[in-house]
Amino acid sequence: MDNQVSLNQKPKIFEKDAHIAVIGAGIAGGCLVRALMRRSINVTLIDSAQAPGSGASGNPVALLAPKLPRTQSPIGRLMTSAYLHAVQFYDALEGEGACVWSGPRGAFAMARNPDESERQQRASAAFNLPKDVIRLVDQAEATALSGVEVPKGGLWFERAGALCPPAITAALTSDVTYSQGNAAKFQEVKDGINIIDGDGASLGDFDGVVVAAGVGIMDLMPDQVWPLRANRGQLAYLPTLNPSPRVPVTYGGYISPLVDLGDGQQGHVLGATYARRDEMPDAEWAAIRAADNTDMIENLQAHLPVLSPDVPMGGRTSLRATIRDYIPLAGKVADNLYVLGGLGSRGFLTAPILAELIAGQMTGGPLPLDDDIINALDPARFRK
Ligand SMILES: Cc1cc2nc3c(=O)[nH]c(=O)nc-3n(C[C@H](O)[C@H](O)[C@H](O)COP(=O)(O)OP(=O)(O)OC[C@H]3O[C@@H](n4cnc5c(N)ncnc54)[C@H](O)[C@@H]3O)c2cc1C
Structure with missing residues (x-):
């Protein structure tokens, strides 16, 4: 059967x-x-x-x-x-x-707008986790912890990091x-x-x-x-940034600290796109799309204007199973x-x-x- x-x-x-x-x-x-x-x-x-x-x-x-x-x-x-x-x-x-x-432990989730800020505040009150697990940080502390100037505060995950x-x-x-x-x-x-x-x-x-x-x-x-659905995601690999985030920073998208990209290369990983796999021809989904890189870089600069990335030196696409x-x-x-x-x-x-x-x-x-x-x-x- x-x-x-x-x-x-x-x-x-x-x-x-x-x-x-x-x-x-x-x-x-x-x-x-x-x-x-x-x-x-x-x-x-x-x-x-x-x-x-x-x-x-x-x-x-x-x-x-x-x-x-x-x-x-x-x-x-x-x-x-x-x-x-x-x-x-x-x-x-x-x-x-x-x-x-x-890289070092920790991750910063920036609250992009008042709605997100309100969600983070309510979540941190509702779950009431120890401060060394999750805590709210203001813009100045977030900047010190992230290693790059961030324009807004958010949630700090002390034990998180880039895997x-x-x-x-x-x-x-x-x-x-x-x-x-x-x-x-x-x-x-x-x-x-x-x-x-x-x-x-x-x-x-x-x-x-x-x-x-x-x-x-x-x-x-x-x-x-x-x-279930197959959802295509693309990542861009960026040459070393200056200044450089010491931990991952999320803002809807995300930028990683300097990590190993394989084949002896180092760089930052910029993520990520979301698109339905079934709306794309079979021959195309795996290829890196320049328009996706442009979107991700624009999103990064809109939220972290202190970073000015160079042209991506590579990337990867793969499929998430979403439900x-x-x-x-x-x-x-x-x-x-x-x-x-x-x-x-x-x-x-x-x-x-x-x-x-x-x-x-x-x-x-x-x-x-x-x-x-x-x-x-x-x-x-x-x-x-
Ligand atoms: C761009 C992008 C960025 C992401 N970033 C993050 C992140 O920062 N943090 C996070 O937690 N998650 C992230 N995710 C999600 C995460 O990658 C997935 O949730 C996770 O990898 C799913 O793991 P999996 O083992 O279920 O599937 P997969 O890793 O896809 O493994 C499935 C395996 O099954 C095999 N397979 C499939 N069909 C068959 C078959 N019929 N017979 C034999 N083998 C088969 C495949 O070859 C594959 O090796 C990201 C995803 C994408 C696309």
Whole structure:
């Protein structure tokens, strides 16, 4: 049967030494590998690319700073828990020797207008987090902390920073069995699932499968009713700025501190564009668009006029999987089939805690989130 796994079995708990396939080697798959292997589960990581981190998770930088809503909604509590968990997770990874953070810690989210300023003030009162986690700063303090003159105050995230995705996905997947293959469909077999590639060849039998395939989820699980979309994002790489931000600064767009761009190059990453992938011809979406670079540079100069960037020296495009309600898909689809996807613009923030959630659900262990948040994340919510 094609991508149909029985929904009527009793809940299955995966015991130690079960064999699970994780499909997709981005930040979601990498975090799942880590969470499952820590529970003594055998994992095979399957990806159509030769090496991990070839999709959206392959950007040279990722910011870790949540956008908090005005009130303690489930999504706001998810973002707060995800943030606190992610900081510990990446610090622990760095403690193991991986080069996780680029440059000094901290990130500044500038309030662009009175509405944003009001949201930040209400969010910081509603969540009431310790000041060394999140605090409001005025323009002068924000300038001192950011290392460049910023025209407005905003929120300071002391423990955030610029993450280095290639080093993170490499570290998370270094001990796992990696299998290059393009998963096309699932077939139920005795006590498990057989994964079949696009040519009809078997990629193996597994006790269970977690799909963490980014935008690939849409093709791989076409029977699901998830309102997912592929959203194209472009980044521009800028030569060294003078003055130069010492930490990431966000203002709708973002500018990173000086980071490693790969191939021995250093520069600043300027982000990011948002465009529907389905409004673009197949042959065009991956190419760098000069008009997008112009928009991003104009946006930077409108908000941080002290910076005068040179012509970009490169860039990268990739596809985010966005979902209509902006809440990731994390949980069980059927007894031996789970999904972690729809991570939108904040996969590096949410993937660590959501992978823990799924690993806990699969093995019957403690769960890191409250029930109302787990229900909000439930992949079955669009059927209700
Ligand atoms: C321009 C841009 C800037 C961003 N900036 C940030 C940021 O600053 N901070 C942040 O937290 N997030 C950021 N994001 C979002 C973040 O990159 C994503 O949320 C995250 O990378 C999603 O991770 P993933 O593992 O779900 O998907 P991906 O990283 O896309 O991984 C999916 C993997 O699945 C594989 N795959 C797909 N289909 C199949 C198949 N059928 N068989 C086998 N393998 C398959 C792909 O090859 C790929 O390796 C940004 C995104 C973009 C586009």
